[in-house]
Amino acid sequence: MSQHLIDDVDYRILQQLIQDSTLSHKEIGQQVHMTGQAVGARIRRMRELEIIEGYTVRWNPGKIGQNVHAFVTVFLASNAAHPVFLAFAKEDRRVEEIHKVSGEGCYWMRVRATSQEELSTFLDELLGYGNYKISLVLSQIK
Template sequence: MTATQIDHTDYRILQLLIEDSTLSHKDIGALVHLTGQAVGARIRRMRELEIIEGYTIHWNPLRIGQNIHAFITVFLSTKSDHLPFQEFAKAHDNVAEVHRISGEGCYWMRVRTVNQEALNALLDELLVYGNYRVNLDMGQIK
């Protein structure tokens, strides 16, 4: 896939969706001088090309009681621990992201829990696969 697969209008539609994914096709069309139907066709094409992979929202985890935000570097004990660890991380509700990394550690996880006890329980479960290092979020800058 190359950048030439989309034109300036597609790029503008993409930028508008990035800014506010709740915009209707009609509203986007008014901004880019197309009909809502034409905008919908362009969005479907960008989805087919996997330029648009999905939609997301911004939310406040504190409002639903997820008060602890931690970044965990995981150090697996053995090579055979990778698949079981990946399955554990994908299935665990408190794990927001998992990345396989190079450098220090094997994986990086971002987790949210309701309290310190829930974080400790998650960390105890991690010990089955190896060791870890925890950094707590002290406030988001960007």
């Protein structure tokens, strides 16, 4: 498979979608000097190539009470703990992201909670699988 699956126009379309996925094909076309129909065809192709995997929304967790934001590095106690830990993490609503990592720790998680107490409860549950290191988010820069 070629390393260059998209050209400059595709890349510009992709950048427009990354900035605002609600833009119409016509609006994107005005920015990249194409018809909306041509933009739609290029977007369909990028979806078929799995360059575009889906669409998302930016949101403000604080507006719905999720004021505590933390990054947690997880150190599992044993190899047997991985499957049960992953089942726990995938199902828990407080876990926003989980990544298997190399280097320090086994997994990296982004966790959101409504309070310090809720975060503390989560961390107590996490001790059933291994240990952790936590960093609380003070503010988001980008």
